[in-house]
Amino acid sequence: MLFARRGWRGTAIADLAAEVGMSEAGLLHHFGSKRALLLAVVAERDVQAMARGDSLFGPEGQEFLVRFAEFGEGIVERGGLARLFMVLLAESLDPGEPAHPFFVQRFRSMRSRVAELLIAGQERGELRKDFDPMVKAAEILAMSDGLTAQWLLDPDDVDLVAGFRSYAEGLRRDLSR
Amino acid sequence: MLFARRGWRGTAIADLAAEVGMSEAGLLHHFGSKRALLLAVVAERDVQAMARGDSLFGPEGQEFLVRFAEFGEGIVERGGLARLFMVLLAESLDPGEPAHPFFVQRFRSMRSRVAELLIAGQERGELRKDFDPMVKAAEILAMSDGLTAQWLLDPDDVDLVAGFRSYAEGLRRDLSR
Numbered sequence: 072m073l074f075a076r077r078g079w080r081g082t083a084i085a086d087l088a089a090e091v092g093m094s095e096a097g098l099l100h101h102f103g104s105k106r107a108l109l110l111a112v113v114a115e116r117d118v119q120a121m122a123r124g125d126s127l128f129g130p131e132g133q134e135f136l137v138r139f140a141e142f143g144e145g146i147v148e149r150g151g152l153a154r155l156f157m158v159l160l161a162e163s164l165d166p167g168e169p170a171h172p173f174f175v176q177r178f179r180s181m182r183s184r185v186a187e188l189l190i191a192g193q194e195r196g197e198l199r200k201d202f203d204p205m206v207k208a209a210e211i212l213a214m215s216d217g218l219t220a221q222w223l224l225d226p227d228d229v230d231l232v233a234g235f236r237s238y239a240e241g242l243r244r245d246l247s248r
Numbered sequence: 249m250l251f252a253r254r255g256w257r258g259t260a261i262a263d264l265a266a267e268v269g270m271s272e273a274g275l276l277h278h279f280g281s282k283r284a285l286l287l288a289v290v291a292e293r294d295v296q297a298m299a300r301g302d303s304l305f306g307p308e309g310q311e312f313l314v315r316f317a318e319f320g321e322g323i324v325e326r327g328g329l330a331r332l333f334m335v336l337l338a339e340s341l342d343p344g345e346p347a348h349p350f351f352v353q354r355f356r357s358m359r360s361r362v363a364e365l366l367i368a369g370q371e372r373g374e375l376r377k378d379f380d381p382m383v384k385a386a387e388i389l390a391m392s393d394g395l396t397a398q399w400l401l402d403p404d405d406v407d408l409v410a411g412f413r414s415y416a417e418g419l420r421r422d423l424s425r
Contacts, residue, residue: 161338217390245418
């Protein structure tokens with residue numbers, strides 16, 4: 072995939088069009104703009120993560136945290152998409168940016184989804200009840216994104232797989248006491 | 249501060265020069281380029297964090313984690329610098345980017361520094377010995393950056409202060425068992 076090799080700023084619409092076998096005009100007509108196209112790629116990454124996540128987002132409570140421990144491996148396999156995600160997110164932090172609403176909604180949805188898995192664990196008596204599931208969901212996503220950024224920057228010095236395991240196992244110990 | 253109000257892409261050298269009372273030529277002569285100037289601002293943020301961090305980076309072991317629980321408050325006070333940091337970091341993930349070596353070195357140094365505080369806690373018998381301090385240090389910085397990004401994006405929905413407290417308290421419970 073082009074983004075994975077060159078980063079998104081180096082990726083011209085003409086190259087993208089060639090890669091997917093469409094004309095440049097046809098591709099832009101379909102997505103409206105380069106930014107819309109890039110956001111579609113980011114959204115597709117979430118859809119794919121959710122789909123694997125039969126694996127990740129299916130199981131609830133303790134089992135979710137067991138599966139989450141292995142989540143770093145998938146990120147390593149798809150590093151180029153993770154980099155595109157980071158750049159677009161950083162550019163969209165300001166409310167005036169065109170992709171701002173997309174990312175606000177994306178993170179709200181992800182936090183709610185993770186919180187639901189934790190709440191189910193609380194209701195089944197697998198996880199403690201004295202933590203706020205939304206606060207913990209934000210923390211889980213934060214660790215995931217922050218560690219991915221460190222790994223993208225310096226893969227020789229950061230062990231993404233070990234980091235996810237260590238965090239998820241510690242969290243499971245703490246929340247299931 | 250200008251960055252805090254407008255984000256860094258909206259900040260022209262002329263505006264920066266006016267803000268600090270120098271000519272544009274004088275400012276560029278001093279720093280060499282706009283990018284060098286922005287990186288100097290990011291580095292200064294770390295220096296300031298370390299200085300407060302008599303508070304944060306002084307104490308070792310359990311006490312470090314107690315202080316870290318309150319770290320979100322300082323980020324809320326200096327949100328504009330955090331945004332500048334996120335944008336420059338995301339742009340510098342690729343090895344070919346001019347600021348790449350700066351960020352690689354910055355994160356290596358921060359991970360080592362946090363790891364030392366954890367090792368001291370292990371040696372004093374305050375923290376368990378069966379975790380890798382460098383892996384845990386990467387996790388601590390990851391949570392901090394990832395949660396800050398969510399908060400910058402959507403301050404109405406993300407409680408940065410509660411997130412730092414919840415994470416640091418859970419980590420302290422887990423590492424001191």
